[in-house]
Structure formats: C-alpha cells, structure tokens
Amino acid sequence: MTTFTVGWLYPDLMNIYGDRGNILTLVERARWRGFSANVMELGKGVHHGLEDVDVFFFGGGQDREQALVYDDLLELKAEPLTRALAGGAALLAVCGGYQLLGHYYQTAQGERFPGLGLLDLHTEAGARRCIGNVVVDVSGLGLEPSTLIGFENHSGRTFLGPQLTPLGRVMAGSGNNGEDGTEGVAAGNIFGTYLHGSLLPKNPHLADHITTAALQRRGVRSLPVLDDALELEAHRRVRDRELAGRR
Ligand code: GLN
Numbered sequence: 656m657t658t659f660t661v662g663w664l665y666p667d668l669m670n671i672y673g674d675r676g677n678i679l680t681l682v683e684r685a686r687w688r689g690f691s692a693n694v695m696e697l698g699k700g701v702h703h704g705l706e707d708v709d710v711f712f713f714g715g716g717q718d719r720e721q722a723l724v725y726d727d728l729l730e731l732k733a734e735p736l737t738r739a740l741a742g743g744a745a746l747l748a749v750c751g752g753y754q755l756l757g758h759y760y761q762t763a764q765g766e767r768f769p770g771l772g773l774l775d776l777h778t779e780a781g782a783r784r785c786i787g788n789v790v791v792d793v794s795g796l797g798l799e800p801s802t803l804i805g806f807e808n809h810s811g812r813t814f815l816g817p818q819l820t821p822l823g824r825v826m827a828g829s830g831n832n833g834e835d836g837t838e839g840v841a842a843g844n845i846f847g848t849y850l851h852g853s854l855l856p857k858n859p860h861l862a863d864h865i866t867t868a869a870l871q872r873r874g875v876r877s878l879p880v881l882d883d884a885l886e887l888e889a890h891r892r893v894r895d896r897e898l899a900g901r902r
Pocket of ligand 1: 671714715716717718721749750751752754808809810811812
C-alpha cells in the first residue's frame, strides 16, 4: 500500500480560521483512495523525518505566532524543508505561513522578519485588514472548476517577483495585496494563498492537484476519481452567490 504523509508545520501555533480542515482533507482523500495516509506534526524543535513528507502544510497565524515560530523555521526547518521540496514534495502555505516563504514579512509596527527565501516575494502589513469572502480564477492551473473560494483575514500585502506566477486572479475579495489583482502563488510544487475557510474542503480539485504533484516522485501519475458532487455543488453555490453580489 502506498504511503502518503502530510507534514503539518507548527500545528499548535500556525493554525487559525479552520486551517486544520486542510489536513483532514488531504489525509481523508488519500485514505479514500486506498493510501496509507498519516500526519507528521512538525512543531518547534522537530527537524527529523521531513524527507518522508509528501505534502507540507503551513497554516495561518497572527503576527505574534509568526514571531514565535520564526527562529525555529529558519534555524531548524529551512534546510530539511528546502531539501524535501527539491526532492519533489509539495507545500501548501496559507496566509501567515505563505508570508514567511519569501524574502521578508514586515508587521504594521515595522518589525521585519526575514523569510525562508524560497520564493521571490515580500510582504508588508497595510493599514487596513483585508477581510471577507474571496473568489479566485485559477484557469491558469487547468483545474475544473476553474475557481477557488475561501475567506481572507490579513493585514499583510504580498507582492510577487516578476518571474512568479500567481495562484490565480481575484474575482472577488483582495487577494495578495488588493492592488494588482493577483491571489497567492503557484511555483512548481509550492502553493501559497490567503484563502482560509478552510481552503481544501471547499476546493477538492486543488487538494487533488497538490496531492498529484507530490506523488509524481512515487510514480503515481493520477489519482482515482472521487465523487465530489456535494463538495462541488457547495463550491458553485458559494461562488455564484459571491459573484452575483458583486455585479
Ligand atoms: N499576521 C498576518 C497578517 O495579518 C497573517 C494573518 C493570517 O494568517 N490570517 O497579514
């Protein structure tokens, strides 16, 4: 039986607005497909075993929690995480976790946290928090449906470097910075987003996209189809309601 391991970065500190639902979705969808799926908790002080992880999840957190994990992230996690990603593992980072993937995250108080430097992006807190429902056009990823839905609550404004591709384009909400119409980032096997909600239960097509990317190195080319009729009906209703309210 093929194993599937989700590495949960800082589950006790970087986990807000239901982000735990992403872990449940990744694991249960793998189990429904017959994988031996498990969760590896990667809290502070843990730096062994990352080479066995297929998908890393890095959830959201307020500035306080980001500061609490920051030293461990750069001193203990950065090197094995970078090596695992280079080996074909995937990473999904939401909001606070996403912000720490780049060059730096600067808080509203002007405190600057150098990031992992995995991606050419930076984040600076704005005066106004971006709060509300979000609809994103991800047709560039070739997903069906070609949208993502979720909820955002962040003060950070993230700006992507010229070579980076956003996860998608904002159809409703603020996204990366409320200015350039982008939301998140999709860079190889690394996916960043501001969408809480939690994200993956409402967007099973993205869950499968990330899982498939991570399992390529295990020789899994595609995943057995699951009956997502209920999840996708919910997705479409929320999306259409949100977009109707914006016309
Ligand atoms: N502290 C960060 C911000 O406010 C991230 C918040 C979050 O993870 N929702 O932008």
